Amino acid sequence: MKARITVMLKNGVLDPQGRAIANALHSLGFDNVEDVRQGKLIEVQLKAADEASAKGELDAMCRQLLANPIIENYRVELL
C-alpha cells in the first residue's frame, strides 16, 4: 500500500520560507498571490492488511517522527 503524507506548519506559526517564496512570486509579477505556505510531502510504501490498520500505523508514524506536533499538522492519504 502506498501513502502520501503532507506535513504543514500550523496556522499562526511563522513560515519564513513561504513568505520568501511569496515575495519572489511578487517580484516575478504574480501580483494575485496573497500568501504562500511551504510544507513537506512524504511518500511511504507499507505492508498492511487493510486501510484502517495502514491509517492507524501511518498516524502513529506522524505523531512519533514525521511531524512535530508543536509546530506542524499532517494529513495522511492512501493512494
Place this chain on the structure above:
Amino acid sequence: MKAAVIVFPGSNCDRDVAVTLEAVTGQKPAMVWHGETAVPRVDLIVLPGGFSYGDYLRSGAMAAHSPIVRAVKDEAKRGVAVLGICNGFQILTEAGLLPGALMRNASLHYICRDVGLKVDRADTPFTNAYAPGEQVTMPIAHKDGAYFADDEALDRIEGEGQVVFRYAPRPDTGDSGNPNGSRRDIAGVVDGSHRIMGLMPHPERAADAALGGTDGRRLFESLTH
C-alpha cells in the same frame, strides 16, 4: 565531575566541548558514539552542536530517536544533568525532554556571530556561577534557532521559571538583540527538574580568553559546584 559527550554522525562541536570540559574538570570526558546503547556512569551528559544525521526531516529529529538518546533519557530520569548545545538543544526538544521547538531563523540566514544574552536564572545547576540578570556574550552558529512554543506553553514555561537565557541587546556593539525570531527572546531553557538544559548559543566557544572570551566557561564551572 565526570562527563560524557555524545557524538552523532554530523556532530562538529564534540571536540570543542571535550576540550572545555577537560579544562574545567581536569578529566577527559567519555566520548560516546551514537550507536552505543548505554552511557557510562557520569554526572553530566552533553549533546554537542553540529548537524546530526544531516539535519534530515527536521534538525535533531533523527538523533532524538537514536538508541543512545533512549539511554540518555534513562540517565536523565536518574537525575544525571543533561546539557544540549545548539543541535543538542534541537535534539532535546525533538526528544520531548525540553519544551518547545527550534524553527528556521526568521531571516532564513545561517547566523554565525557573537550575541548578547541575559541570564534569567542564576539558580540552576548550569548557571550558578553567573549573577541573576547578568549580561554575557557567547557566539551563535545556526540556521534553525528560532525558539517556538504557543502562547499557552510560553506562559507556562515562563511561569515555572524555565527560561534561563534570553537574547539581549548589546549597547557596546550596537547589537539589537534577538537574532533569529525566537519567541520572547528565548535562547535557553531548562526542564521542570532544572537538570536538563538546552541553549542555542555555544558556551564552549566562549571558554578561553585567547579565543573570544570566557563568558561560556562559567556554565561548565557552574556544573562542578
